[in-house]
Amino acid sequence: MINFSVTSSLLFLPFVLVQPRHSGHFFADAFTSYRPVACSNRFFLKTTALCSIHEGEHSSSISRNRRQVIGNVAATLLSSVSTLSISSLSNAEDVTAAGSNEGLVSATKLASLLKAIPTFAIVDARGVPYFVVGEDAKLTSYFFLSYNEAKRILKVAISSSDNAIKEGRKDLIAKKKAKGENGKLTKEEEEELGTNPWKNARITSVPLDLAVSLSSKGKIAGAYFRLAPSESDIEDALALDGSDDLPEGKVPLFYFEDMKISSAVGNNEQVSPLYFQKDQLISEWRRLNEGKPAPAVKVTELFATLTEMVRPNGIDSELKSIEFVPPIGSKSNADKIMKEDREPFRLGERLIVL
Numbered sequence: 072m073i074n075f076s077v078t079s080s081l082l083f084l085p086f087v088l089v090q091p092r093h094s095g096h097f098f099a100d101a102f103t104s105y106r107p108v109a110c111s112n113r114f115f116l117k118t119t120a121l122c123s124i125h126e127g128e129h130s131s132s133i134s135r136n137r138r139q140v141i142g143n144v145a146a147t148l149l150s151s152v153s154t155l156s157i158s159s160l161s162n163a164e165d166v167t168a169a170g171s172n173e174g175l176v177s178a179t180k181l182a183s184l185l186k187a188i189p190t191f192a193i194v195d196a197r198g199v200p201y202f203v204v205g206e207d208a209k210l211t212s213y214f215f216l217s218y219n220e221a222k223r224i225l226k227v228a229i230s231s232s233d234n235a236i237k238e239g240r241k242d243l244i245a246k247k248k249a250k251g252e253n254g255k256l257t258k259e260e261e262e263e264l265g266t267n268p269w270k271n272a273r274i275t276s277v278p279l280d281l282a283v284s285l286s287s288k289g290k291i292a293g294a295y296f297r298l299a300p301s302e303s304d305i306e307d308a309l310a311l312d313g314s315d316d317l318p319e320g321k322v323p324l325f326y327f328e329d330m331k332i333s334s335a336v337g338n339n340e341q342v343s344p345l346y347f348q349k350d351q352l353i354s355e356w357r358r359l360n361e362g363k364p365a366p367a368v369k370v371t372e373l374f375a376t377l378t379e380m381v382r383p384n385g386i387d388s389e390l391k392s393i394e395f396v397p398p399i400g401s402k403s404n405a406d407k408i409m410k411e412d413r414e415p416f417r418l419g420e421r422l423i424v425l
Contacts, residue, residue: 174381175390181380185280187335188347188397189405190214190298191221192282193228194275198417201272202294203424210294210423214282216322216347218404220301221274232267239264268424275415276405279395283377286320294421298322298373300347307349311370322373324395325349327356327366334394342394345376351399 176184192214193201200212215221243264244254256264285296297320300308308323309315317323324345332355334340346352349368356365380390409415 174383175385175388176380176393178381181377182280184393184395185283186278188279188395189218189276189401190216190279190282191218191274191404191408192277192416193221193225193272194416195271195422196273197420198275198412198414199420199422200416201269201424202421211297212294212421213297213299214277214279214286215299215301216304216401217301217398218274218401220299225269225272225274229267229269229272232269236264236267268422274408275412276408277416283373287374304348308370311349311368320374322347324371324373324376325352326369326371327352328369330356331392332359332394335396341392343389343392344394344396345371346396347398351396355396 192212195201202210202212204210215224240256243256243260247256248254282296282298285291286298289295299320300317300322304323305317307325309317311325324347326343326345330344331341332344334342344352344355346355352368353365376393379385379387380393
């Protein structure tokens with residue numbers, strides 16, 4: 072039995088309830104369908120202005136002919152997870168040379184496990200990621216664990232911005248008419264209203280190893296990357312854990328104690344699966360155990376689990392058998408995206424919606 076002595080509770084850290092300025096609103100006060108107490112991916116859009124910031128002279132993108140290079144970079148970042156935090160990064164060779172300091176799961180294997188899981192990011196036509204200023208005033212870009220969640224967020228963001236511009240135009244016309252003017256907007260007034268910054272946005276796929284690496288770095292050139300679970304997965308985790316909120320960037324994982332399945336890599340090895348969706352876990356268990364009642368669902372957290380997997384001198388050998396199971400439909404959506412994308416994700420540049 073896997074001993075989640077540190078990660079058996081949902082977070083291992085105190086919960087922090089973040090109350091949004093406009094409760095439950097996402098992107099320009101309009102993500103009203105998103106629960107205010109669930110995963111604070113709550114983007115506060117003050118205007119519809121779009122600003123492109125070049126962080127360096129050379130930007131890089133994850134294109135098909137560069138995937139191996141990016142994979143190596145992610146493996147290097149992941150190899151340096153410290154004993155207490157996944158945010159302390161160094162060189163993979165240093166960790167390897169340390170020998171006894173390596174955890175139960177090697178950096179190479181951990182990167183391989185995570186690389187099999189797609190995440191989804193909102194980018195422009197060139198693959199430049201969107202960043203938003205949240206309630207905590209942190210400039211943040213998000214990697215969604217669910218394609219459908221990323222699609223929903225983008226759809227509402229576009230609609231929200233359209234409505235904000237429409238209302239702004241209506242108010243401006245009303246003010247002009249109140250002053251006895253004809254209500255026709257000038258070119259300058261139209262420019263002041265701006266255009267929808269999300270019109271050219273699209274969804275691309277980024278492997279979880281790179282998403283975890285970027286998220287673990289903390290502040291990068293004044294901005295942050297965060298993982299974003301879907302609303303339903305957050306609610307399932309909170310219901311099981313009995314807590315009120317999930318801090319931003321935390322990712323719940325669902326499992327049954329002693330459950331084993333065949334590894335997805337095709338070597339017939341029996342592994343201990345961790346699922347990003349509770350319903351998917353239950354469905355798979357029922358398929359393998361027809362007619363038997365399902366045991367109690369357990370919940371843990373991604374970063375806490377990764378920390379235990381790479382903790383030096385770890386003693387729970389069953390952590391070595393962990394395998395992450397991608398959400399249903401993630402791989403097919405990612406494969407479709409990658410076939411169409413020439414430059415799926417561009418590092419070194421960012422689009423900021425203020």
